[in-house]
Amino acid sequence: xxxxxxxxxxxxxxxxxxxxxxxxxxxxxxxxxxxxxxxxxxxxxxxxxxxxxxxxxxxxxxxxxxxxxxxxxxxxxxxx
Amino acid sequence: xxxxxxxxxxxxxxxxxxxxxxxxxxxxxxxxxxxxxxxxxxxxxxxxxxxxxxxxxxxxxxxxxxxxxxxxxxxxxxxxxxxxxxxxxxxxxxxxxxxxxxxxxxxxxxxxxxxxxxxxxxxxxxxxxxxxxxxxxxxxxxxxxxxxxxxxx
Numbered sequence: 001x002x003x004x005x006x007x008x009x010x011x012x013x014x015x016x017x018x019x020x021x022x023x024x025x026x027x028x029x030x031x032x033x034x035x036x037x038x039x040x041x042x043x044x045x046x047x048x049x050x051x052x053x054x055x056x057x058x059x060x061x062x063x064x065x066x067x068x069x070x071x072x073x074x075x076x077x078x079x080x
Numbered sequence: 081x082x083x084x085x086x087x088x089x090x091x092x093x094x095x096x097x098x099x100x101x102x103x104x105x106x107x108x109x110x111x112x113x114x115x116x117x118x119x120x121x122x123x124x125x126x127x128x129x130x131x132x133x134x135x136x137x138x139x140x141x142x143x144x145x146x147x148x149x150x151x152x153x154x155x156x157x158x159x160x161x162x163x164x165x166x167x168x169x170x171x172x173x174x175x176x177x178x179x180x181x182x183x184x185x186x187x188x189x190x191x192x193x194x195x196x197x198x199x200x201x202x203x204x205x206x207x208x209x210x211x212x213x214x215x216x217x218x219x220x221x222x223x224x225x226x227x228x229x230x231x232x233x
Contacts, residue, residue, distance in 0.1 A: 010128055010200035011211045051218070053198075056133040072130060072198075076213030079127070079134070079158055079199030080111045080170055080190060 002026045002067035004035070010075050011048060012040060024071075032071055033061035040073070050075050081155040082138040084131040084199075089157050089171050097155035098175035105179035107186045111170040113163040117212065122203045127160045127169060130198040134158065137197045141189055145174070149185045152176040156189060158199055169201075191216065 006024045013020045016039065024035060032052040040047065051058055051074040054065050058074075065071050081097035091108075098106055113125045142154040158170045170193065174186040194214045203212050 007130065009130055009198065010202070014211075053130075053133060056130075056136055058196075072133065074130070074198050075200065075211075076217040077194070077196065077198055078201035078211065078213045078217065079129070079197050080194040080214060 002028075004065050004068070005070045006035065006039065006073070007070060008039075008073040008075075010078075012050070012073055012075055015040065015048075026065065026067065029064060031062045031064050032059060035065075035071060036061075036073055048075055081157065082135050082142055083157045084129045084134050085157060085159055086161045087159075089159050089168055091168075091171055094155050094157050094171045094173045098153040098173045100153060100175055102151065102177055103153075103175040104177050105182040106173060106175040107179075107182040109170075109172045109174075109186050109190055110168040111190065113165050113167050113169055115165045117203055120203075120205060122165070122205060124165070124204040125163045125169065126202040126204065126209070127158070127163065128200045128202070129158065129160045131160070134198050138193065141192045141197070144192070145185050145189055148188070149176060149181045152181060152185055154185065154189055156193065158193075158197070160199070162204075 003023050004026050007021045052061055053072040053074055054069050115122055138156045145154045146152055153175045155173045163169055172186055172189045174182050176182040194216045195218045201212050202209050
């Protein structure tokens, strides 16, 4: 089964796992947005809006990652 | 120099990264941990980064800046971990032949950083802590913007 490495940060880590990364077995044809909805189901207040990156480059939600890719969920940033 | 560091930022090193005898101006911006947010006392800030991607995005900002203000140079260092009030969280140095461009280009760099560099800030209060996104943070549209902006080989 193709697998991607998923990374997430900040409030997403608080929700799911402090480690902030895990492997995810990738069903065929899944987009990065679909993976996000699976791992972070919307709560009563809806989903946390995120950007997506594959191999550290921003991509659109409909991007379909490949086996071995690193998929990152980027919640609203707060740097500076 | 485009770096994420977990210790106190070396201000002199950031300054030296934009040395150039052709420059008539070097402008240094420091983002500093502030003790309040909307009337609430803040005791400390905790920054977290996606370090590899944050450095790549900062480098992309530097390249965009150099294209927009030819002959200029930029260095950006962002800190992570727990900061006490008054410590710089980010230092941006921009060197240019003339001063007007230094002000414009430095402003461009911090605005872009706050919009798209994957770094997060937690404000620590008396009674808890909250992740605090930037008003400028770009979600969703980040994806469209980066089709042209931040791709790299």
